[in-house]
Structure formats: C-alpha cells, structure tokens
C-alpha cells in the first residue's frame with residue numbers, strides 16, 4: 589500500500605509527510621522547496637487484538653502502543669503542483685507520474701488562504717481553486733498518457749492503453765471497465781479524457797487535508813464550504829502542530845497519549861509556548877487531524893483491511909514464539925493468497941490454504957479476507 593501526498597506548492601505537504609514518517613526532509617516557507625520526491629513509512633492505527641485474547645503482543649513488523657497497533661505503509665511526498673504542470677510548467681510533470689504510482693492520495697491544501705496559486709504569501713485566497721487545479725492537472729496528465737496508445741495489430745484498445753499505464757497500479761481489467769463504461773472504440777481527445785476521468789475516480793481515491801487550520805480564522809466554516817462543492821472528503825488538520833508533538837516526543841520532552849499531552853521534562857519557556865499552542869489546537873479541534881486523515885483514507889475511503897498473520901493458531905505466535913507478530917494492510921478484495929504474498933513470495937508459491945484463528949476453520953480461498961482477521965497460512 590502506497591499513499592501519495594500531492595497538492596499545490598507551499599501548502600505543507602512535506603510538513604505533513606514529516607509528521608507521519610519522521611523522515612528528515614526540507615520544509616520552507618517558499619514555493620518549490622521539494623524537488624526530488626521524499627519516501628518514507630507511516631502507520632495506520634488500529635486496535636490490537638491482544639486485549640480480545642487477554643494476551644500481550646510481541647510485535648515484529650508493526651509497533652503496538654497502548655493497545656493500538658501501528659501498521660506500516662509507504663508514503664511519497666512529491667514536488668508542488670501549479671497550473672500547467674501537466675504540460676511541463678513549474679517543476680514539470682515528472683512528479684505527477686511519481687505521485688500516480690500511489691494507491692491512494694492525500695491532497696494537501698492551505699485552508700488559511702494565506703498562500704496563493706503560486707505558493708506566495710497573500711490573504712483571502714480561495715483553496716477551492718487549488719482543488720480544481722489539481723483535479724484538472726491530474727486528468728490532463730493521465731489523458732496525455734492515454735493518448736500515447738496507438739492502435740497496433742495484435743493488441744486491443746484496452747491492452748494498448750494499459751501498456752502505458754503499467755507502473756501506475758492500474759490493471760487491464762480496470763482499463764477494460766473504463767473503456768466499456770465510456771463506450772470508447774478508439775483513442776480520441778474526448779474518449780481519452782473520459783477514460784482518464786473514470787480511471788482516476790476508480791483507482792486513485794483521494795482525501796483532502798485542509799492544512800494550516802491553526803492559521804485560519806474559521807477553518808471549520810471554510811472546510812464546510814469546500815465539502816459542498818466537491819465530491820471529496822475534506823478534513824481539517826495542522827501538520828505543523830502534529831510535527832511539534834512528534835518532535836517533542838522524540839526528544840523525550842512530552843508524551844502524547846489518546847489526545848493528551850503530558851510534560852515529561854521541564855520545558856524551556858519557548859518550548860512551553862509551542863506546546864501550549866498545540867494544546868489549544870487540540871482543545872479546539874479534538875486532535876491535530878493528521879492521523880485521522882491517514883486512517884480515514886486507508887480504512888474508510890480506500891476500504892483497506894488490516895490482517896494479522898501467525899504460524900501457531902493456538903498461541904497466536906510465529907516460529908520465534910512472538911505473539912501477534914505481524915500485521916498487514918491489504919486491498920479491499922485481497923484473498924488469503926494475496927496475504928501470503930505479502931508475508932513472503934515463497935509462502936504464496938507454496939500456499940495450500942489458510943485458517944481463521946478465531947474460528948479454527950479453513951477460510952475460502954477465493955473470498956476476500958476480513959478486516960481484523962488473524963490468519964495462519966498453510967504451506
């Protein structure tokens with residue numbers, strides 16, 4: 589599972605990325621700070637089944653904090669978009685293809701309206717312009733890729749189109765579906781646009797992170813206005829506040845559990861001031877919004893599932909005796925064999941079936957796994 593962070597330049601994409609991955613990346617208040625993409629690992633948080641089984645987990649691939657399991661996924665933060673990027677403006681369109689490798693997208697916008705279309709300081713900029721711009725740049729970019737499909741003997745239209753989309757995680761089946769849905773019989777300007785539109789809607793689910801809510805006069809109202817204008821989910825956040833918490837935690841100054849900040853060490857007046865600002869944001873909004881956005885995109889919008897794997901179904905442990913060692917994020921339609929593939933390609937090759945550890949029964953091989961399921965793969 590890979591998440592792409594996209595959006596207009598200088599809205600806080602890299603700040604959001606750093607807050608969820610803790611990778612050292614460049615963050616600056618100017619347009620086009622990020623040039624090469626940043627890649628890292630972030631975590632979706634779900635309840636760990638340890639409590640249900642009255643046991644203590646010994647995680648291997650996914651840390652557990654206070655009964656919350658942190659299940660890893662890949663994240664990529666790309667250069668900022670501006671109008672015309674799909675035809676090479678700004679930093680060009682290379683990064684559009686990098687972002688489009690992702691299985692789902694977080695579009696970051698600046699809900700405070702204090703940066704303009706070019707990423708420069710202003711007041712009262714309407715971020716709806718950016719949502720429209722990103723939509724249109726993605727569509728034009730994908731349309732242009734589809735337009736490269738040429739009718740050649742031996743391949744049908746869908747195969748020709750899909751050839752150009754390999755690497756973007758778009759299957760031939762999906763392309764066939766799109767071609768059928770828009771009733772295309774050749775690649776033209778309008779059919780390519782319709783196919784691009786269909787493919788984007790069905791393969792690249794997106795959530796809009798309304799960032800810099802701390803700098804907005806009325807973030808909630810601004811978010812509400814956007815919700816009524818676009819078919820996306822909009823959620824407010826402050827990536828800067830989340831980053832402050834994560835940095836302070838990393839240095840052992842505070843601990844942050846279940847929405848509450850506790851001072852672990854005596855803070856300097858400056859640190860105290862920074863933490864108070866964050867506390868006020870949490871008080872006003874319930875949280876910084878960052879983790880909620882990631883969870884919402886992966887579990888509710890993309891409808892991914894979290895599956896645990898074990899080797900010993902009685903003790904729920906692996907070969908080394910670790911209890912509930914591994915958790916994986918899988919696609920909505922993933923089968924037990926797809927889970928085996930994630931554990932190890934050798935597991936998938938030798939796959940003979942899987943047991944649901946709650947029921948002790950074999951699961952159906954062709955049925956999607958269930959969210960939260962604990963599986964023993966039989967080889």
Ligand SMILES: Nc1nc2c(ncn2[C@@H]2O[C@H](COP(=O)(O)OP(=O)(O)OP(=O)(O)O)[C@@H](O)[C@H]2O)c(=O)[nH]1
Pocket residue numbers: 596597598599600601602603604614615616617618619620621622623666667668669799800801802803825826827828829
């Ligand atoms: N007030 C406030 N400022 C933020 C927030 N998130 C990011 N910023 C600031 O916004 C500026 C741009 O942040 P970046 O993360 O570099 O933005 P970007 O979208 O990655 O920018 P490019 O890579 O240049 O496209 C920096 O000065 C950040 O400190 C936030 O939640 N609140």
Ligand SMILES: [Mg+2]
Pocket residue numbers: 601602603614621622666667668
């Ligand atoms: Mg950046």
